Amino acid sequence: MAATLVSSNRSFKGRQFVYKHASSTTQCEMTFGVYIPDHKPDEKLPALFYLSGLTCTHANFMEKSGFQQFASKHRLVVVHPDTSPRGVDVDGDSESWDFGKGAGFYVNATVEKWAKNYRMYDYIVKELLEEVVPSVAPIDLAKIGIFGHSMGGHGALTIGLRNSSKFQSISAFAPICNPITVPWGQKALTGYLGDEDKSTWNQYDASEVLKAYSGPKREILVDQGAADNFLAQLKPETLKSKENAEIVVRMQAEFDHSYYFIASFMADHFEHHAKILNKI
């Protein structure tokens, strides 16, 4: 169903929009933000998808990261969805901040209770990218990048690597790199996928997906705060470069897990994506 405009604000040389729409994937109303630089009629622009972390809605990135100046400078459309279904109530979805609402973990749930709505992987990769965003923004589907923070960094790495024909550039801020081995990931994957066959978890584990990656050459930028309280949940050391995937992990002294950290390195991430997408 068509997206409905919620808000529109002039920002740098472009506009920041928020839309809502009825999602056929999550079976409920979803909200997303999209920044669109000024463009000529019929002009198509490269686009970046930004996936947010635990507890976030579409709004945290829009209001706290300061990304609009870089999207304007590099003329990149930026799409920033919500982190879970929210237009539906599932029993148990609000008992903790790291599971359920605000914590969809970018997976397709298979446990019956969650499987109808908690399909954030397909929502991003298929419905939002291929149907909904093209109906409101002039995106060039051959030039798409993906990045994100923490749970959203995990989403960006797994979605970007598993869909290398759809996403040509990847980066992450403090991603959860090996969720199958840490409490945040184990809780989410047990809840959404069940723990009877843990081999099903590997498809949503960046380190495992990277080991199995056989697609085109990727250079992936990862920034990680060295003073991040959540470092034990993130495990950046598990991301190992290989021939077709060079991972540059930059440990940033004194930085924590917050949007102060994200905003400090936003310019570099836009440079990274623009360089790759503009070469295609």
Ligand SMILES: N[C@@H](CCC(=O)N[C@@H](CSC=O)C(=O)NCC(=O)O)C(=O)O
């Ligand atoms: N609610 C918790 C902290 C939650 C938190 O830090 N969330 C991060 C993402 S963590 C991994 O996905 C975040 O981006 N929060 C939103 C923000 O605007 O900072 C607590 O209170 O400790």
